[in-house]
Amino acid sequence: MLKVTYKFEDDISTDIIYPGRYMATVLPSETPQYAFDDITELNKILNSSEKLEIPLVIAGKNFGCGSSREQAASTLKGHNVIVIARDFARIFLQNSINLGLRTIICPDIEAQQDDEIEITESKVINNSLKKEFNITPLPAARQAIIDAGGLIPYAREVLVRERGNNCKI
């Protein structure tokens, strides 16, 4: 059972998730401190010493719209965040899959801050509302990247298969 950490409306842009002023910081390990930096309350929760094990963010439509900055995915991944949204903008969704950030497409999701949520393979169950919502499964192509543990291990396997037989993996 997870508790909703924060509830967003539609069209949350990558400028909100990871403000442009921190884009000179690129390494995935250094990005988490700036997550939602302009939403002080949420940034504080994510960076507090009494960290939540799995922060759960609920959003409306088009979460992650705007820039292709991969920091928007790595900053949330660094906090082990799960994002459940009605849908996601394309590049953000692809970046999340590539980095292993858990993104769940749930077109009818209803939830408020502090609601208690259970996530199964095919449904999001809001125990506070006593309602269930279907999850849209990812296309097989994207699932394959998740199953490989992200795009880097996925691509490494392809690379070794194609370029070398002398590998140390």
Add this chain to the structure above:
Amino acid sequence: MPQTLVQKILSKACGKVKVEVGDVVEPQVNLAMSHENAALVINQFQEIFSGTSLEAYVWNPDKIAIIFDHRVPAESKKTATNQKKVRTFIEKQGITKFHDIRGDEGGICHQILPENGYVLPCSVIVGTDSHTTTHGALGAFSFGVGATEMATVWALGRIMNIEVPATIKVIANGDFGKYITSKDLILYLIGKLTAEGANFKVLEYTGSTFEKMNTSARLTVCNMSVEAGATSGIVPADTETVRYLRDEAWYKGKLDLVQSDSDAKFDRIVEIDTDSLEPQIACPHTVDNVKPVSQVEGTKIDQIVIGSCTNGRLEDIEIAADILRGHKVSRNVRLLVFPASARIYKQAMDRGLFSSLLEAGAVIMNSGCGPCLGIHQGALGDGERALATTNRNFKGRMGNPSSEVYLSSAAVAAASAITGVITDPRKGGY
């Protein structure tokens, strides 16, 4: 089996006779573009090779373009060190399409690519920048990717696991009235489609309006296609594309002009009549919050930005100079002009456009992206309001979450600079 233009491009890039919408494909990439975020791509690229005995070399150093534009010249030691790291990598790998911070060949990536003949019709282009959609203006299938995805392209020369997108056909017919530009058309379209109306889809632009439009104007439309969520925008290459590539980009090679089949299956068709189009303004804080200028006229503005990959081209600077010539920028406004490339900077200077702008009170900055995304120069104060010819007005976009950004054409921006309030350029008698 009929195919859309993008299906045909992907078929060719996959070495197949045809691909269907929804097919998962791994197309070969003709051009892979990055800017300063190449620093992250390099990190991810080296990760892919780590643990293998393979040496980390890119698949083809001639097909990678790197352009420094986001923070130029560097605003901090962190940026300068990242830029240095990228230069070292470029040299080691022998990457040829590199545009450093220079007054002769530098500029914003989405202007550098077309003006140097790097963008060809029927090619597949990826860039670690969401506005990579721009290059569809020359009939390429061009889209934004993240840094890790780019790292796999550098390693393998193709994009892993993408689905063939459906296409929304946009048919625009008619002429533009005085001071109406392709920016007004794309803002109007985004307002109509909404910010996610074309998510995972391609916007293909056809009709007499596009046939009459020059490449500069087409670049603006394709650039902002991503603001409706589109994977890519595309204008089928035609005689104007050939003219641009031969005369302005000095490209001498063979050109492949391809169109959608007349009976190709489109996701839907959107029709626009441009004859009666008014100047359009995207209001805070989403790009689809679009209103005709008549509904927001008189809104007080603190800073005006003319520039960016969207509207920093010669035509934009020219229309601004024409409107501002003999007038003064209001004392209540700061007007910043950022040409999109060094070449445009020189052309504008040679035509005397800077004199008109400087005499009016504008500040001419070097080419770059900085103010558009609030990372380098031109930040807004608390409660301030900007009017910009850029592409996004998200909360915090220009570096301050308590400010507001409105988006418009260069004509509206220039007329508003004189009055200090949002102004319809058609009413000023300029």
